[in-house]
Amino acid sequence: MKKMLLMxxxxxxxxxxxxxxxxxxxxxxxxxxPYYTDLQAHLWLDRAGNTPDYASGEEIQxxxxxxxxxxxxxxxxxxxxxxxxxLPNRFSAGxxxxxxxxxxxxxxxxxxxxxxxxxxxxxxxIILLASxxxxxxxxVADFRFGNTYRTSFADSPDEFVDKMSVVLSDVWxxxxxxxxxxxxxx
Numbered sequence: 001m002k003k004m005l006l007m008x009x010x011x012x013x014x015x016x017x018x019x020x021x022x023x024x025x026x027x028x029x030x031x032x033x034p035y036y037t038d039l040q041a042h043l044w045l046d047r048a049g050n051t052p053d054y055a056s057g058e059e060i061q062x063x064x065x066x067x068x069x070x071x072x073x074x075x076x077x078x079x080x081x082x083x084x085x086x087l088p089n090r091f092s093a094g095x096x097x098x099x100x101x102x103x104x105x106x107x108x109x110x111x112x113x114x115x116x117x118x119x120x121x122x123x124x125x126i127i128l129l130a131s132x133x134x135x136x137x138x139x140v141a142d143f144r145f146g147n148t149y150r151t152s153f154a155d156s157p158d159e160f161v162d163k164m165s166v167v168l169s170d171v172w173x174x175x176x177x178x179x180x181x182x183x184x185x186x
Contacts (some may be wrong), residue, residue, distance in 0.1 A: 035173040040067040041130035043074075043179040051123065053184045059114040062086070062106045062126060062181075064098060070130040072096050073137075074106060075153065075160070077127065079120035083154040085137065086115070086126070098130075121185045132175040135167050 045052055046061040054060055064072055073096065074086035087106050088096040091113050098104050107113055117124075129135075140163040141153050154160035168176060 033168075033173060033176060033178065037174045037177050038068065039070060039130060039132060039175065039177045041065070041070065041072070041128055041177050041179050043126065043128040043181050045126075045181055045183060047183070051182045051184055053186055054117045055186055056117060056119055056121065058117055060117050060183075061115065062128075063103060064106070064128055064130075064179075065103045066098050066100060066130050068100050068132065070098055070100075070132055071134045072098050072104070073129045073131070073135060075127045075129070077125045077157065077160070079122045079124065081156045082152065083157070083160040085141075085153045117185050119185065124183055124185055126181050126183075128179045129164075130177050130179075131171055133171055136170065137167060140166050 042065050044063050046063070047054070062074060064074075066072070072087060076082075076084040076086055078084075091107075091111060107115060137153070154163055
């Protein structure tokens with residue numbers, strides 16, 4: 001079974017702030033969708049609690065559900081500020097398209113790999129972005145590195161916010177939403 005190392009951090013995406021003119025960045029470096037949307041997405045972990053604990057080297061699984069058909073993107077944000085793309089990835093057997101009402105696990109039992117948590121230790125975050133249309137992440141990130149594939153999306157939260165602002169500029173404001181989960185790595 002292949003293992004993918006995950007590293008996570010402290011950036012928040014939210015869709016619950018009052019309406020404004022376009023996706024914006026707050027003084028805390030938080031990207032928000034200022035528009036109300038009927039699309040809802042929920043993200044949770046394989047352990048209960050507001051901020052469950054995982055030891056370095058343990059496997060972790062993510063679950064999501066959307067109320068409308070949507071493309072699901074998952075990002076790691078590590079304590080050093082690096083941002084990695086978890087989903088979609090080249091190992092996943094299932095597509096990142098989720099049908100309304102389905103509860104979907106990442107990775108699922110058919111993927112043939114597991115996600116393994118890795119340092120840095122501390123409070124970590126996973127961000128789910130659901131969109132009614134596919135996002136063109138290749139516009140802002142190259143996931144090929146020679147003959148290999150990498151998951152690096154951004155080297156800092158500011159770079160992540162900048163890249164997502166570019167990607168989301170092509171999507172109707174009412175067509176995307178985010179959710180976030182936290183946990184500790186020890």
